[in-house]
Amino acid sequence: MPNATAPDQIFQRALANSEILLPKCDDCGAFHFFPRVLCPHCHGAAISWERASGNGRVHTTTVVRQKPERGGDYNVCVIELDEGVRMMSRVEGIAPADVVIDMPVTAFVGEAEGAPAVLFKPVEG
Amino acid sequence: MTSELRGKSAIVGTGHAGFGEAHGLTAYDVMAQSALAALGDAGLKMSDVDGLFCTMMEDSMPALMAAEYLGIQPRFMDGTMTGGSSFVNYLTSATMALEAGLCDVALIVYGSNQRTASGKLVTASRPPAYEAPYNPRYPISAYAMAAARHMHEYGTTREQLADVAVSARAWAQHNPEAFQRGPLTREDVLGARMVGDPLTVRDCCLVTDGGGAVVMVRADRARDFPKPPVYVLGSAAESSHRQISQMKDFTVTAARESGKRAFAAAGLSPEDIQAVELYDAFTINTILFLEDLGFCAKGEGGAFVEGGRIAPGGVLPVNTNGGGLSCVHPGMYGIFTIIEATRQIRGDAPGIQLNNVDLALAHGNGGVLSSQVTAILGSQATL
Numbered sequence: 470m471p472n473a474t475a476p477d478q479i480f481q482r483a484l485a486n487s488e489i490l491l492p493k494c495d496d497c498g499a500f501h502f503f504p505r506v507l508c509p510h511c512h513g514a515a516i517s518w519e520r521a522s523g524n525g526r527v528h529t530t531t532v533v534r535q536k537p538e539r540g541g542d543y544n545v546c547v548i549e550l551d552e553g554v555r556m557m558s559r560v561e562g563i564a565p566a567d568v569v570i571d572m573p574v575t576a577f578v579g580e581a582e583g584a585p586a587v588l589f590k591p592v593e594g
Numbered sequence: 595m596t597s598e599l600r601g602k603s604a605i606v607g608t609g610h611a612g613f614g615e616a617h618g619l620t621a622y623d624v625m626a627q628s629a630l631a632a633l634g635d636a637g638l639k640m641s642d643v644d645g646l647f648c649t650m651m652e653d654s655m656p657a658l659m660a661a662e663y664l665g666i667q668p669r670f671m672d673g674t675m676t677g678g679s680s681f682v683n684y685l686t687s688a689t690m691a692l693e694a695g696l697c698d699v700a701l702i703v704y705g706s707n708q709r710t711a712s713g714k715l716v717t718a719s720r721p722p723a724y725e726a727p728y729n730p731r732y733p734i735s736a737y738a739m740a741a742a743r744h745m746h747e748y749g750t751t752r753e754q755l756a757d758v759a760v761s762a763r764a765w766a767q768h769n770p771e772a773f774q775r776g777p778l779t780r781e782d783v784l785g786a787r788m789v790g791d792p793l794t795v796r797d798c799c800l801v802t803d804g805g806g807a808v809v810m811v812r813a814d815r816a817r818d819f820p821k822p823p824v825y826v827l828g829s830a831a832e833s834s835h836r837q838i839s840q841m842k843d844f845t846v847t848a849a850r851e852s853g854k855r856a857f858a859a860a861g862l863s864p865e866d867i868q869a870v871e872l873y874d875a876f877t878i879n880t881i882l883f884l885e886d887l888g889f890c891a892k893g894e895g896g897a898f899v900e901g902g903r904i905a906p907g908g909v910l911p912v913n914t915n916g917g918g919l920s921c922v923h924p925g926m927y928g929i930f931t932i933i934e935a936t937r938q939i940r941g942d943a944p945g946i947q948l949n950n951v952d953l954a955l956a957h958g959n960g961g962v963l964s965s966q967v968t969a970i971l972g973s974q975a976t977l
Contacts, residue, residue, distance in 0.1 A: 477723070503724040503840075529746075529844055531738035532791040533731050545730045547739060547839050557725040557839040566791065570746045581727035 476504035479518060484585040487578045489521040491552055502554035523576035525550040525589065532565040544568045548589055550576070562590045595686050595829050597859045601977045603689040603700075604816035604823035607636025607809035608933045613922050614773045615710050616803040621650055622663045624924075625705025628805035629664060636809040637820045638699060643809075645670040645697025647684035651706055651716045651925045660703065670697040676833065677960025678873055678926035680704075682967040685810075685932065685956075686829045692812045702932075705805030706924035714801060716925060722837040731790060733875065734798060736838035736962035738790035741878035743844035745792060747893070750881065752792050754896035756783035758877035759796050759919050761905035766916025768906065769945025773802050774920045783877075797877040799918035799927065806929035808936065817974075824936045825977060827953075828860030829969040838962040845893075849886035849957065849966040856955075856968035857888070864888040867970070868951045869938040870910060871931040873959035874917040880904070883957055884912070887968065906946055914938060915945055928958035928967075935971050952976050 472478055476492065483490040493500045496513030507514050530546035544565035549555050560568045561579065572591060579588035609631025612624035619627075625648070633640060646668040650656035657673030672687040674680060681702055688700035708716040721732065730736065744750045760780055766772035778796065786794040816823035832848035832855075835841045857863055864887060872883045881895030889910060890898040898904070904912035913919070915934040918927040935954035937943045952975050958967040 503837075529739040529743040531735050531742060532788075533729065533735060534788050534790065543729070545728050545735050545739075547844075555839055557728050557730065557837075559728050570742065582729070584727065586727045 476506060476516070480504045484578055484587070489523065489576055489578060489587055490518040491521045491554060492516045493519050500552040500554045502556050521576060522551050525574055525576065527560065527568060527570055527572045527574060528555060529570055530568045548574060556587060558587055558589050560589045560591065595689060595859050597861065599689055599693060600827050600859055600861065601825045602693050602813050603810050604813050604825045605808050605810050605932070605936050605971070606816055606819040606821060606823055607632045607638065608807070608936050609633070609635050610804065610806045610933060612705065612707070613771055613804045614802050616707055617710050619707055621652055621705050621707045622659060623705070624707055624803060624805040625650065625660055625703055626663055628705055628807040629701055629703045632701070632703070632807035632809050635821060638809060640664060640666060642699045643701045644668055645688060645691050645700035647672045647688050647700060647702040648704065649673050649675045649680045650704065651708065652718055654718060668697070676965035676967070678875070678928040679831070679958030679960035679965040679967040680926065681929035682829065682932060682956055682958030682969050683831050685826050685969045686831065688810050689826050689829070692810060698811065700810040701807060702810070702929065703805070703807040704926060704929045706926070707803045708925045709801050709803045725837055725839055733962050734790040734793060737876040737878055738793045739838060740844045740882070740963060741792055741876070744878060744881065747845055748896065750896035752784060753780055754881070754900050755792070755797055755877040756780045757901060758874065758880045758899050758904070759783045761899065761902060761908070762874060762913050762917040762919035764902070764905040765914050765945060766920035769916050769921060771944045772916040772921040773800055774916070793876060799875045799923040800920065802922050802924050804922045804924035806933050808929070808932055822940050823974065824939045824971050827862065827970045827972045827976060828856040828858070829967065830855035830859060831965065831967040833965040835964050836961055841963060845882070847882050847886050847963050847966050849883050849968060852966045852968040853887035856970050860970040860972070862953065862970055866953050867955045868911070869914055869935060869948055869954040870912045871935045871954065872913060872917070872957045873927050873931055874913055874919050875923070875927065875959065877919070879959060880912065882963070883959070887955070887957065911948055914943060914948065928960070931956035931958060932969065939971060939973050
């Protein structure tokens with residue numbers, strides 16, 4: 470059932486429109502991720518949404534090794550966004566093993582498991 | 595627990611079953627065999643058990659399933675599921691329940707048939723919604739990312755990680771109960787199949803069947819049983835996250851807090867501990883927990899484990915049964931840290947028996963470095 474105030478629905482609807490929104494606490498001003506009905510920092514319940522800058526760095530990374538016939542190796546990483554929140558994702562456009570800690574990356578809305586998802590690519594130059 | 599509970603409860607029996615491969619048996623069969631073994635060790639009957647502390651991997655109501663299977667109607671139960679740390683956590687709740695008179699005989703028990711049932715981790719746990727789309731391989735991707743961050747911040751090397759596995763194997767080679775007893779070198783670990791960079795398959799725990807159990811009573815009657823009692827001198831827990839993407843500092847676990855409080859309750863410090871039994875699901879765990887529990891400084895764990903320093907004959911005996919890396923790892927290993935610590939203190943360890951152990955530490959880890967629980971166990975002489 471659609472609900473205009475349900476945190477996950479707000480996030481997913483934005484993704485479906487190729488937009489990345491992040492929840493931000495009206496009381497303490499801190500961002501958080503994943504979306505939820507309260508702020509995990511100050512526990513205030515008034516949450517607004519802001520468009521993410523999309524800028525971040527690889528906080529840590531791994532390569533999931535998989536046989537080529539099952540799809541081959543792929544990257545799994547945790548990105549820290551400039552807003553101070555972290556999310557699991559993957560960096561695309563380079564070999565999985567070339568993704569390194571502290572690498573600057575930019576977010577885009579791509580597809581994972583058949584649904585819109587936040588993915589990252591290396592910052593050019 | 596607080597220092598008021600120091601030494602108020604004791605372990606009077608341990609048991610295990612189904613190590614390696616328990617062909618044809620269900621997880622509950624292995625659980626029940628472990629329970630019988632522990633009660634036999636304590637000279638007690640199943641009908642004496644009135645407190646049950648249990649969780650399993652396959653159900654959402656495993657403690658109820660276990661009580662029904664065992665044919666008992668416990669008047670106190672704790673089925674809190676914090677992953678592999680659950681069983682060390684039950685040392686606290688069992689002590690509280692015993693001391694409050696809510697039960698008189700506490701049975702902590704676990705069993706799994708994951709190796710013969712599926713060959714991989716069996717779990718009723720669902721992948722977190724905001725991580726699942728990226729297909730991390732649980733739990734290894736989480737531990738691999740913690741290892742990568744430790745290497746980045748502190749210069750920890752793959753060789754040092756490998757030495758954790760080599761040391762565990764060296765202990766296991768003396769333990770007839772251990773599942774993997776063949777030779778293992780640093781080169782074997784480094785050259786093994788990479789499964790989640792920087793971890794190879796030899797940086798990962800075993801996938802075995804097996805179960806374990808311990809029986810606890812109040813300290814005032816602990817000397818009335820066949821085996822020397824082993825007292826719970828301190829135990830403490832702390833949880834920091836559930837999903838690895840939510841871990842604040844990938845190089846510091848909540849073991850720093852659980853350890854500090856467990857040592858405070860026991861009135862002891864790391865230098866007092868003679869045998870260290872850590873939940874080593876992956877080689878990075880041992881390094882993180884040695885640091886966070888205060889056996890070495892943060893960032894120095896790699897150097898601390900290097901070149902056999904935690905192997906037999908080294909500076910600190912760690913995972914003296916071979917650990918989850920080489921002895922047994924049936925989905926959740928936590929109960930075996932208690933069993934090995936207890937047996938080292940009693941003097942009936944299955945492998946290398948250290949000399950005159952009065953104090954040992956058991957440390958459980960749950961989730962993806964999420965839940966940390968530390969217990970300090972001691973002999974009669976330490977009361």
